[in-house]
Every structure is written in C-alpha cells, then in structure tokens.
Amino acid sequence: MRNCIVAQSGGPTAVINSSVIGIFDENLKTQYYNNVYCGLNGIEGILRGDIRNLSEMDYATLHNLKYTPSSGLGSCRYKLKSPEENPTEYNKLFDLLTSMNITTFFYVGGNDSMDTVDKLSKYAEIINSDIKFIGVPKTIDNDLYITDHTPGFGSAAKIIATTTLETYLDSSVYTNNGIFILETMGRDTGWLAASAALAQIGGKPVADFIYLPEVAFDVDKFLEDVRAKFEEQNQVYIVASEGIKNSEGVFIADTQPTSSHDNFGHAQLGGVCNTLKELIINAGITSRVKTLELGVIQRCAMHCASDRDIEEAHMVGRDAINYSIDGETGIMVAIKRVNNAPYVSTTSAVPVCEIANKIKYFPTNWINEAHNHVTEDAIEYVRPLVQGEPSIYTELGMPKFSLIR
Amino acid sequence: MRNCIVAQSGGPTAVINSSVIGIFDENLKTQYYNNVYCGLNGIEGILRGDIRNLSEMDYATLHNLKYTPSSGLGSCRYKLKSPEENPTEYNKLFDLLTSMNITTFFYVGGNDSMDTVDKLSKYAEIINSDIKFIGVPKTIDNDLYITDHTPGFGSAAKIIATTTLETYLDSSVYTNNGIFILETMGRDTGWLAASAALAQIGGKPVADFIYLPEVAFDVDKFLEDVRAKFEEQNQVYIVASEGIKNSEGVFIADTQPTSSHDNFGHAQLGGVCNTLKELIINAGITSRVKTLELGVIQRCAMHCASDRDIEEAHMVGRDAINYSIDGETGIMVAIKRVNNAPYVSTTSAVPVCEIANKIKYFPTNWINEAHNHVTEDAIEYVRPLVQGEPSIYTELGMPKFSLIR
Numbered sequence: 001m002r003n004c005i006v007a008q009s010g011g012p013t014a015v016i017n018s019s020v021i022g023i024f025d026e027n028l029k030t031q032y033y034n035n036v037y038c039g040l041n042g043i044e045g046i047l048r049g050d051i052r053n054l055s056e057m058d059y060a061t062l063h064n065l066k067y068t069p070s071s072g073l074g075s076c077r078y079k080l081k082s083p084e085e086n087p088t089e090y091n092k093l094f095d096l097l098t099s100m101n102i103t104t105f106f107y108v109g110g111n112d113s114m115d116t117v118d119k120l121s122k123y124a125e126i127i128n129s130d131i132k133f134i135g136v137p138k139t140i141d142n143d144l145y146i147t148d149h150t151p152g153f154g155s156a157a158k159i160i161a162t163t164t165l166e167t168y169l170d171s172s173v174y175t176n177n178g179i180f181i182l183e184t185m186g187r188d189t190g191w192l193a194a195s196a197a198l199a200q201i202g203g204k205p206v207a208d209f210i211y212l213p214e215v216a217f218d219v220d221k222f223l224e225d226v227r228a229k230f231e232e233q234n235q236v237y238i239v240a241s242e243g244i245k246n247s248e249g250v251f252i253a254d255t256q257p258t259s260s261h262d263n264f265g266h267a268q269l270g271g272v273c274n275t276l277k278e279l280i281i282n283a284g285i286t287s288r289v290k291t292l293e294l295g296v297i298q299r300c301a302m303h304c305a306s307d308r309d310i311e312e313a314h315m316v317g318r319d320a321i322n323y324s325i326d327g328e329t330g331i332m333v334a335i336k337r338v339n340n341a342p343y344v345s346t347t348s349a350v351p352v353c354e355i356a357n358k359i360k361y362f363p364t365n366w367i368n369e370a371h372n373h374v375t376e377d378a379i380e381y382v383r384p385l386v387q388g389e390p391s392i393y394t395e396l397g398m399p400k401f402s403l404i405r
Numbered sequence: 406m407r408n409c410i411v412a413q414s415g416g417p418t419a420v421i422n423s424s425v426i427g428i429f430d431e432n433l434k435t436q437y438y439n440n441v442y443c444g445l446n447g448i449e450g451i452l453r454g455d456i457r458n459l460s461e462m463d464y465a466t467l468h469n470l471k472y473t474p475s476s477g478l479g480s481c482r483y484k485l486k487s488p489e490e491n492p493t494e495y496n497k498l499f500d501l502l503t504s505m506n507i508t509t510f511f512y513v514g515g516n517d518s519m520d521t522v523d524k525l526s527k528y529a530e531i532i533n534s535d536i537k538f539i540g541v542p543k544t545i546d547n548d549l550y551i552t553d554h555t556p557g558f559g560s561a562a563k564i565i566a567t568t569t570l571e572t573y574l575d576s577s578v579y580t581n582n583g584i585f586i587l588e589t590m591g592r593d594t595g596w597l598a599a600s601a602a603l604a605q606i607g608g609k610p611v612a613d614f615i616y617l618p619e620v621a622f623d624v625d626k627f628l629e630d631v632r633a634k635f636e637e638q639n640q641v642y643i644v645a646s647e648g649i650k651n652s653e654g655v656f657i658a659d660t661q662p663t664s665s666h667d668n669f670g671h672a673q674l675g676g677v678c679n680t681l682k683e684l685i686i687n688a689g690i691t692s693r694v695k696t697l698e699l700g701v702i703q704r705c706a707m708h709c710a711s712d713r714d715i716e717e718a719h720m721v722g723r724d725a726i727n728y729s730i731d732g733e734t735g736i737m738v739a740i741k742r743v744n745n746a747p748y749v750s751t752t753s754a755v756p757v758c759e760i761a762n763k764i765k766y767f768p769t770n771w772i773n774e775a776h777n778h779v780t781e782d783a784i785e786y787v788r789p790l791v792q793g794e795p796s797i798y799t800e801l802g803m804p805k806f807s808l809i810r
Contacts, residue, residue, distance in 0.1 A: 070574035070575045166474050167705060383801055386803065
C-alpha cells in the first residue's frame with residue numbers, strides 16, 4: 001500500500017484546482033499510488049485529521065473541479081514553526097502520514113507553502129523518514145523565484161487585461177470623458193498591473209499609464225503626466241498596482257488624509273485608486289474621475305480564465321507525480337519556457353529552499369524610462385500566458401462548479 | 406432617396422451596439438432605406454453634424470460591432486429642451502434630417518432618450534413633418550415601463566451572478582471565513598442586485614442576503630440578521646444595491662460619518678458596501694469583512710454577456726426597422742415575453758409617452774417578508790435572460806472589438 005496526499009494553502013487562484021486534478025490524473029495513468037488523499041484547509045486541516053479520499057470520488061465531479069475556481073480543498077494561512085519550536089506538530093504529522101501509508105505530500109501554494117515544504121522535507125531527512133514533500137506552485141502574484149511564471153497568473157492577467165479593454169471602451173463614449181483608474185492587486189510586485197498592457201486597440205495599449213511598485217511613485221510627475229495627457233486627449237486611462245510606494249517606501253494608498261482606516265485605526269489595504277483620484281481632483285485637473293478596484297475578481301474569474309493557464313496548472317500537478325516517482329523531495333515543480341512563439345513550456349524540479357521566502361520582482365528594465373508604463377518585452381512575456389478560452393461547464397446560463405468539501 | 410439615422414444615448418451597456426447592427430441588418434434584408442447613417446455622440450453630435458454612413462463601411466467590422474461592448478457610436482447625456490424653450494435646436498435638427506433625406510431617426514437609449522423621441526415625434530406632428538422617431542430600449546437598470554425587460558439587463562445580470570458565484574467560492578476557503586459584501590449598481594431599482602440570486606450551488610442561492618432600494622433598509626434588523634448568520638455558518642455573503650435607503654429615504658451610503666466626499670463636499674455615489682462594512686465592524690460582529698464594488702464592469706462585460714441578450718438587442722433593432730416601414734412614430738420597441746420555459750419573446754410598439762420619464766421598480770411582492778432576499782418568482786423572471794454564451798472574436802487570447810468612431 002502506497003498513498004499520497006495533496007493540500008492547498010494561501011490565497012486562491014482561478015486554476016489552483018487544476019493542479020490537484022493534474023496530480024490525480026497522472027496517478028490514474030501511472031497507478032503509482034493506491035490512493036490520492038486530500039487534506040482540507042491545508043496543513044492545518046491535515047493536523048486535525050480532516051482528510052478525504054479523492055480516489056473514492058466520482059470522476060465527473062473531480063474533472064469539473066479542474067474548471068472550478070478557488071481552493072476546492074479549502075485553504076489556510078498557517079506558518080509552520082521550526083521543529084525545535086513545535087516538535088509535537090512534526091511528530092503528529094509524520095505519525096499521521098505513516099499510519100495512512102502516505103509516502104508523498106504535495107502542497108499547492110505560494111511562498112509560505114514552499115517554506116512549509118522546505119521545513120518538512122528537511123525534518124524528514126533528520127528523522128530518516130522516506131516521506132517525500134513536493135511543492136506545486138500557485139499564486140496570481142507571479143512572484144515565485146526560478147519558475148518562469150506561476151499557475152494562476154495567466155488567468156489573473158487575462159481578466160485584468162479584458163476588464164481594462166472593456167472599461168476603456170465604457171469610459172470613452174462621451175465628448176467630455178474623464179479619467180479612469182483601475183487598481184490591481186500586487187502588494188509587492190507589479191506583474192498584475194503590467195498585464196493590463198495586453199489590452200490593446202490597433203496594436204497600442206489602451207492604458208495611458210501603468211504604475212508598478214518596483215519603482216518609486218512620484219506624485220508631482222504623476223500629476224504632470226496626467227494633466228498633459230488629459231489636455232491632449234480629453235480622457236486618461238490609468239492602471240495602478242495597489243502596492244505603489246513613494247521614494248520613502250510609504251504606500252501611496254496610505255499617504256492621503258482621507259485614506260480609509262477601520263475603527264481600530266488600521267489602514268485598509270487597497271484603495272490606491274481613491275488616493276490617486278483625490279490627487280487628481282485636488283490638483284484641479286478634472287473632477288470627472290472614476291475608479292475601479294478589481295479586488296478578488298482577479299483570483300477567481302474562471303469564466304475568463306486562460307486555457308493555457310489551466311493546462312499548465314494541470315501540467316505542474318502531473319509532473320509533481322512523476323518527480324515523486326523519481327524520488328525527488330524538497331523540490332518545487334517550476335515552469336520552464338522553452339519557446340515563446342510558438343509557445344512551448346515544460347517543467348523542472350527546483351530545490352524549494354531556493355524559492356521559499358523570496359520575492360521575484362517585475363524586472364525594472366521592463367519598465368519604461370518615464371516609470372509610467374511597461375516595455376514591449378513585458379508584453380511579449382505575458383501574452384502567451386493568457387491564450388485560449390476554456391470550455392467550462394454551464395447550466396442555465398451560469399457556470400456549473402464542483403464542490404467536494 | 407430614403408435614408409435613416411441611428412444614434413445612442415445615455416450610459417453604455419454590453420449589448421447596445423447589437424441593436425444598431427439589428428437596424429442595419431434588417432435594412433440590408435428589406436432594402437427599405439438607401440443609407441443607414443449614424444450620429445456620433447447622440448443627438449448632441451448630430452446637431453454638430455457628426456454623422457457617418459454605416460452603409461459605406463466594411464461589413465465584417467460592423468458585424469463584430471455586434472459583439473463589442475459600450476456605445477460604439479459614442480453617447481451623450483443631453484436633455485432636449487421643449488420646442489418653446491429652444492426652437493432653434495428643433496429647426497436645425499429637422500433641416501439637417503430633411504437635407505439628408507432622412508425619414509426615420511432611431512434612438513437607442515433609456516428614459517431620457519425616450520423623452521427625446523417623445524418631444525421630437527410630437528414636434529414633427531406640429532410642423533407636419535413626415536420624419537419618424539422611434540425609440541430602441543437599452544439600459545442595464547431594467548427600469549423602463551411596459552417592456553418586459555431591457556436589452557443590456559440580461560448581460561449585466563449574468564456578470565453579477567457569475568461574479569457572485571466566483572467570489573463566494575473565493576471567500577469561503579478558510580476555516581475562519583469572514584463576511585463578503587458585493588455592491589451592485591441600481592440607484593433607484595433593485596433589478597441588478599436581485600439577479601445575484603441566480604448564483605446558486607445545489608439549487609440554493611449562495612448570497613445569504615440581498616438588499617434592494619424598493620424597501621426601507623433597517624440597520625438594526627440588518628445587523629441582527631448578519632450576526633445570527635455569521636454565528637450559524639461562520640461566513641456571510643451579502644449583496645446590496647448602491648441605492649438602498651433607510652425609512653426616511655436617505656441613501657445608506659450617505660449615513661456613515663466616513664462616507665467619502667469629494668473636495669467640493671459632494672457625497673460620492675456608490676460606496677454602500679463600505680458603509681455596511683463599517684456597520685458590521687462597529688457592531689463587533691467581525692473585523693474580517695471584504696467588499697467589492699462591481700462598478701462599470703456591470704455595463705461592459707461583453708466577455709461574459711448573455712447571448713440571448715445580444716440577440717434580443719438585435720431583435721429590437723430589426724423590429725424598429727419594420728415598425729418604421731409600417732409608418733409608426735413616437736413609439737418604443739418593447740420586448741414581450743410570450744413564454745417563460747421554453748423562453749419565447751417578441752416585440753410590440755408602445756407609445757413612447759407611456760415610457761418616458763417613468764421608472765419601473767422591482768415588484769415588492771418579489772421581495773421576501775424579511776426584506777433581505779428575493780423570491781423564486783424573481784429568479785424565474787431573470788433566469789432566461791442570462792442564457793447562452795456568445796462566440797466573441799478573440800485574437801491572442803483577448804477579445805477583439807470593433808471601433809467605428
């Protein structure tokens with residue numbers, strides 16, 4: 001008897017379930033594990049014994065899970081302590097896995113999850129356990145090291161770019177159009193905001209300005225740029241990452257007096273679009289300013305997912321099985337871009353310690369000199385990742401999603 | 406020589422262009438008019454002479470316009486004065502139309518546009534002009550009298566319900582889930598918010614509560630409901646129309662001290678989700694509250710449009726041509742629901758004076774007794790309107806839209 005277990009962790013993406021099904025499908029093919037278990041709510045749930053057997057479930061439901069957004073197995077934000085700090089937890093987990101004949105643990109997640117994989121694989125080595133730990137990447141933020149990109153990013157990029165295009169059309173119908181500001185996620189990195197550059201008409205991005213956290217945001221320069229552009233074309237389309245900061249490293253969202261705070265005085269995340277709006281109005285450029293904070297739509301819009309993203313999420317799951325058969329542990333399945341046009345990708349196994357707790361920033365040489373847009377290189381990087389429309393199941397005009405919890 | 410002209414007015418929808426193409430296509434078939442002209446930026450542009458000839462354009466571009474969101478001809482928010490107040494304007498317009506051999510003016514719009522059609526058709530009668538004026542309905546708000554529903558509503562309902570379903574999944578992955586609040590448009594009426602009830606899992610709406618402007622919003626009752634539901638299931642999904650009001654008729658969005666105002670002291674529209682969030686946090690129910698203001702996405706998300714909506718928008722355009730051939734003037738093309746399941750609809754010609762400047766509210770008998778959700782009748786009404794996924798043109802993973810301006 002040889003079993004494996006898979007769990008999900010961190011913020012959801014539109015395609016995170018596709019990786020779970022990739023693991024399941026490749027095991028169906030290889031028949032390497034007798035059972036594919038899943039832990040609910042990540043490692044937190046596993047420690048509580050919240051475990052189900054995917055191999056006993058109806059395959060149609062599982063297959064549809066591939067086209068269901070958000071963490072189908074539930075998630076957690078649980079930072080595993082070191083074995084020295086919490087040996088009980090480690091012992092409990094290894095006892096549980098051993099008792100269920102689980103020889104491989106697949107963890108689908110981002111930075112924190114890779115840290116968990118790192119700690120558990122190192123602990124296994126210390127106690128001479130054969131249990132293998134393999135990380136499967138996911139995050140819309142695209143901020144994991146070494147992997148060319150992360151599953152989840154392509155679909156987020158697609159809904160961002162599509163919404164940019166559609167709201168650009170919506171915001172340009174009058175003779176006295178105003179200024180439109182789209183706020184994307186991306187607290188630390190600009191990958192998401194940059195993808196708005198894919199929204200093009202006649203080969204030219206519809207966004208006049210795109211602001212990323214990787215370079216300091218200069219308010220005076222911003223107002224100067226916006227004023228000039230507004231005078232030139234009577235409308236301006238702006239995309240800003242929620243995480244843009246000034247030269248002192250302060251979030252722009254936190255710099256205006258009216259920035260919203262909850263009743264405990266904590267600054268609320270997001271809201272940079274409203275700060276920019278206020279700056280524009282106070283500078284007297286125009287009072288016709290509309291904002292849109294895309295919010296969690298970015299990480300769950302399966303109805304506008306990238307089919308390539310779904311398939312690559314599936315691929316990293318499939319290859320996770322194969323790397324485990326090869327005896328790998330303490331690795332993450334990274335995506336390798338073999339060719340850009342036509343696009344070809346494959347995977348490689350990368351030691352998870354090279355990835356955990358690090359952030360891959362958007363390359364500053366992909367930001368234009370004026371620090372208010374991205375270069376053609378950036379566009380060429382993102383473009384292949386949004387390709388293809390998935391055939392999602394629908395019923396009575398609505399997507400039909402699978403729930404297995 | 407007999408020509409016609411079409412123009413668009415008011416806020417855009419995802420399918421407003423389909424009506425223009427319906428007019429064009431039916432004229433291709435009937436060959437009744439020699440040229441189909443279009444006015445840019447509504448009547449405002451026509452008065453400036455901003456006119457193009459659709460009959461001289463490439464048909465592929467026009468056909469793709471059917472699948473392009475937002476007012477392809479541009480729009481205006483121009484309230485035509487009475488002939489007594491501004492006779493010059495009327496004279497100018499009739500002279501222009503006469504000089505171009507235009508015998509019919511089609512105006513695609515909402516309430517205000519129907520008022521324009523009403524005034525112009527009555528003026529034509531007074532001056533014994535043969536020029537006909539026909540209204541073609543559009544508005545995501547679904548608040549026009551007599552017509553069963555308005556083109557544009559079905560697609561707005563579809564993106565609202567789809568987003569409700571997807572963000573519900575996104576907001577329920579943790580063991581300590583919080584409260585999610587989705588704010589829809591609908592300043593006066595609850596049609597849009599109500600359509601979130603189509604987001605269902607296992608035949609049950611995922612939204613726990615839906616609040617509409619048609620009944621007074623009771624803050625104490627709201628907090629009581631939310632507290633009980635949160636204690637019961639550790640997560641609550643709330644949908645609120647931007648226009649909900651208290652028993653004194655004050656917008657809830659304007660009742661909290663932190664409601665945002667611009668620097669001229671004007672209350673900002675929207676933002677009811679943040680007021681509700683603040684109420685929940687201040688009541689100590691939980692501090693884990695997420696909000697999403699769907700904003701203009703509701704009126705331009707062609708990538709998630711209802712194919713039935715696109716085709717009905719096309720149908721009202723086609724029938725507008727036929728009513729004009731029949732000699733009708735001063736009418737709006739209304740949609741008639743012949744049968745609900747299977748769904749069948751047709752059109753009728755309705756005197757525009759019965760529609761202009763009126764608001765069709767969401768029926769209060771479709772709101773439940775607790776005033777926090779909608780009934781099955783409401784769901785059955787909306788459901789047929791979101792059916793079908795259009796085959797929109799794509800290029801490199803992005804929708805490819807037509808611009809004719």
